[in-house]
Amino acid sequence: MSPTAETGAELYFLPLGGVGEIGMNLALYGYGGKWLMVDCGVSFGDESMPMVDVVMADPAWIEERADKLVGLVLTHGHEDHLGAVGHLWKRLRCPVWATGFSASILKGKLHEAGLQSQVPLNVVVPGSTFRVGPFEIEMISMTHSIPEPNTLAIRTPAGTVVHTGDWKFDPDPLLGPVADKEALRRAGKAGVLAVIGDSTNVFTKGHSGSESEVRGNLIALLGRFDGRIAVSCFATNVARLESIAIAAEANERSVALVGRSLWRIDKAARENGYFTDLPPFLTEHDAGYLPQDKVLYICTGSQGEPRAALARIASGDHPHVRLGKGDVVIFSSRIIPGNEKEIFRLQNDLVRLGIEVVTEKDEFVHVSGHPAREEMEELYRLLRPSLAVPVHGEARHLQEHARLARACGVPEAVEISNGAMLRLAPGPVEVVDHVPTGKLCVDGPRLVRLDSEVLRNRRRMVYNGSAVVTVVIGKDGKLLGDPQLTALGLLDAAHEAEEHDAVVEAVREAVEDLPTKARRDDGIVREAARLAVRRSLKESHGKKPITDVHLVRV
Template sequence: MSQSEDATELFYLPLGGVGEIGMNLSLYGCGGKWLMVDLGVSFGDDSMPMVDVVMADPAWIEERADKLVGLVLTHGHEDHLGAVGHLWRRLRCPVWATPFTASLLKGKLHEAGLHNDVPLTVVAPGSRFTVGPFEIEMISMTHSIPEPNTLAIRTKAGTVVHTGDWKFDPDPLLGPTADKEALRKAGKGGVLAVVGDSTNVFTRGHSGSESEVRGSLIELLGRFDGRIAVSCFATNVARLESIAVAAAANDRNVALVGRSLWRIDKAARENGYFADLPPFLTEHDAGYLPKDKVVYICTGSQGEPRAALARIASGDHPHVALGSGDVVIFSSRIIPGNEKEIYRLQNDLVRLGVEVVTEKDEFIHVSGHPAREEMEELYRLLRPKLAVPVHGEARHLQEHARLAKACGVPEAFEIGNGTMLRLAPGPVEVVDYVPTGRLCVDGPRLVRLDSEILRNRRRMVYNGSAVVTVVVDRNGKLMGDPQLTALGLLDAGHEAEEHDVVVEAIRDAIEELPLKAKRDDGIVRETARLAVRRSLKETHGKKPITDVHLVRI
């Protein structure tokens, strides 16, 4: 569908972040121009073998890059900015971000070799600026990272409020409280639609305050005499400060263990955070302290195998060792899908004699996303005509729509990635469905998650692979036994009999071919391939990826 250049028409099109949590990529269209809000990543799971980082495929807007007037980042979490370094070369648009977010982005751009290429404009929280036909107001909110922003996107067709990630924390410790007055003013001016976070829609009441966690940590750290390690999300700057304050209150020094924590520390100090904290110790220097004088803040709260805490638990860390009498505090929640990795990590720690404390045991974490009470307050402030739930799975979106209607919002649209909504003028309606997909980082390149490369890789992980070499003369007569390697399935040295059964099946299948077929390379290859798969299916219950090398002499 070709978009109208009528400035009274306003469209919303998500390419990522709807029906899922992560990979946020939203587009707003007006007057023939498009504005992108956020460009994030997600992380691989058990359904994506050997895939670490995944992002929405921007192909649709890439084809219209000349109409893309800019990218505005709501905050610095990976699921909102982590794809910029991977995808900017395809888009080549200017970028806007507040100072802390910009500091994090600059580090990523430097790693991607883009630090001199991306036109990045740093804007103050609460500021207004214009991007093409869009007037943007950054409304300061609270979240589990500094400088989260809700965007009031004003056009001639109407105003949309894009919440980003947010909550109403009455005492966030770092940064101001949410600017409810700006939200109220936006509501009085008329809000066409709220495109809003659905993450915690099932959580009753209020999400809680970061200040309450600080008090709990101070008391908790005082109970232990051994080494203390605390793991949390590295980007939760207020939590890092709370751990440091709690450690000082208990006469302990703090060391950072993990590169991402040092990157966050650098960005925080560049922007005036941690001003009252002394420099953190390195893991090496902390090793000289008595065990009752140290707190380690470690990466790896989600069980990431290469993070600091996993290396400590496996006894593989060069500077930090924990054992009997020590404690590890998980000051974080379990992100759905990470349960196995986290429980495995915690069990490894327990086997070392370490005591493990989680949010189920003590009050040591609050969410950065709004619970129902806060969502209801947001709708009272903004009074939109329409709610578009995003940043959640299908059940989250459905419940968010119900909540919005219960708050008096006339309409709520549950849509998916690739659904184009015309928000104005006239009745809201779906006007198009555009192709969507996912890209993943595969070494130095990006490949589609549904590509033949990754489909075959997944099949190899679950079914193994086989390579057969067949040597025949020009009439198709075998010049020797086929040579077989079945990786992940057969050990020729210890399973000689099973190996010979497959070789025999290949030989029999080729010898049974008619003479004309034996002279056809394609038929011989396919015959050998099918013989391998049938035989291994019968003996091992697997159909491996199979490649046949045919040599005709």
């Protein structure tokens, strides 16, 4: 690391999460020996992470420097930007800044973590400017698929950095103001050193579209159905929730929310002045008393989450909601890359029940919350930065974003990875250090590194099973009875007796073949038995299970 990184007047950008991936956003800015954190989010587990639901960036590097962390600023209320605060704050212990809607969501999470009275939470007005240590921060209002998304203009004596967060230019967002292009233009005229920008939809041509178009189409679409209607969308898409409710009202249907996260968002929205013209939503229980042509359910689970409301409805496991032949489920959302299998499995389960499934491929029921290429080009025209640093995307997104920025006249675009400490100013832009990074996951009540021995073994057990063999040896070094074997996920002793006995015999032979002196060494006996189990199961089942040997000496 440059000797001035901790003490001097150089300006640094250091992502610990959210670069080369979508989710887990955690960015650091360093100036004058102090560090500012922007966002602290989560991602979600996939089939490569057995029994892991929530994943986040490991903050170990900044945790070691927590005395120099002046604060955390949240750009907006999505899980991939604030979902880790409740898990990580005790390691950071810094004040937090957020606008009202994001603060309401965060308060609920802090309450769940028992931190509601500990975290210094500063609620700021959208469009306001405030100071955090040596950083002056202007919250520039944008549009997105959640209320109060903010682009940050981070000003220091070394220059101004614009951190976009998630954004788009929606000309008619329906909920909240349009993006403050004038504030962006002012920042551009004053001089922008670098744009740290969202890359999610860089491959999408044209414009991302407006929520007002979706609302109009939903009104017409709902009128085509006579049975029960369920609509699944991202719970945090407050404008979409309002659009669905208004479309339902236009078709003389009452709306029930099905899923805890929807009720949490409804509460946060009403606390902050949204949904003022909407009547209270019904509970799923009360909606069951309505005629089927008078009800609409808004459900969680648009990404195929197995414990969400829609998956439980599809499996017939929901206590209050039943759907079947003549009903329709509308997926008013996009498929997040990586969720295809789960979503298609859910949709197939619904179809098997006789339910009609409508997606964005069939009808205009969703617009993205992220900018398409025309919007990104307009942003660069407004800000005119000297440098572009693509973030919030996989490697191919970052590469294409860098190309687009250069085509927009940005003199320099740099592709980096998590852990790369990028010096922005003064002097040439340069990666001056690489700091350790990693991922943490929520494993019951604890946080565990994703590359830990615990999770490595769990992954191996999922794919290869596990085996435990008990060996009892007398004082003379001879076996006292047959080894006892349990091979979970591999062998059913009742139906594969021959294979089971073959493994037991392999262990017996391995121990008995040891010299008498070696049989008195517990370590040698355990290793011989372990290898015998693995070799035998590899030959019979093609698996090398996690194997444990219990050695008993009598």
